[in-house]
Amino acid sequence: MALLYSADLSPSKQDVITAWLPAADYYPGTAPVLEPLGAYRFDDPDGEVGIEIHLVRDADGAVYQVPLTYRGAPLPTAQLVGQIEHSVLGHRYVYDATTDPVYVTQLLATIDGGGCEAEQFVHIDGAEPRKITNAVRARGTGTGLASGIAVTEARCAAVGTDTVIEAGGATVVVHHRPVDTEPAGPALLGEWDTGRALLAHRR
Template identity: 40%
Template sequence: MAIIYKAVLDPDKPTLIGAWLDGRSWAGDGPTEILGSYRFDDPEGEVGIENFLVRRGERLLHVPLTYRGAPLSGAEEHLVGTMDHSVLGERWVYDGTGDETAVACFRRALEGAQEQAVLEIRDGDRELGTREQTVLISRETDGRTSGEGHVDIPHVLDRATEGPTRLVARWDGGRAVVATLG
């Protein structure tokens, strides 16, 4: 269960994502529109893993992020930025495609061993309920898979992504393959 705190973020997620995408040649141009997101639970309970579907101009993007309470050693090239979280304090935000904790979650999901997280809303220590998912993830396979393949997590979803096992994201008005194992 992913815990979502009622909190103030500085910068907020759309601002952080937009600024990071501005520096990526593959991200296209135009305003950044967040279409939805989904989360995975870190089995160790230390790393937040949130994956955004974003429209930027004509380009459809997948932006996996990890949130950490301390810098990730050796991952400077994957640092998206830092944010202040009014409940959890300073958070280091990384491109999840370069964070082994996120990649391991994608692998488990592709192998059928992990589902997307339920979103639990909290105000401090008080549970307020759950939040409805804006993106639903499902696993598709053509039967040729083994757990030994390479996990591919593309940022750009405009191109067809193929593999014997796929994670498919569905949201209001769209569908895209967000990861493959093969």
């Protein structure tokens, strides 16, 4: 379960993504004009790291998957995307999630365990948390047996519009441009209002 807050963010997540994308290996442009399609989340069992994966559409119609993690303290081994002031949680460091071991651990667990995105609940004006509908659905196609891999270090390589991650003896490919193809092995599939595609797969 992901617990969110109705909060003011400065800058906004959309602004952070727009500013950072030109530096991302998988983005070919220089001045993105982005339409948010939605996001899905994974849970951090320790409750310390926010894991949020955004889908955005650029002006040319291309859809990009932008995985981010949010932390309250710096993680020197991860790729910093930006920083945000959160009116409830305070200063947050935003990272490229493919370089964050917590995201990689939960991605592998979801794929291998046949899991799905986290349910999301939001605090509004101090009321009891209210469940919100996920705009993006993601599900793993694995056997139902979680990998059990606890990633402490992730090695990433850019291959076209993909990031190939090696961690804990496993290899997983994140498709930043979600692809319309059937996976050959365990994978993460995504659906949103205007599309469905392969988001990641084990190799």
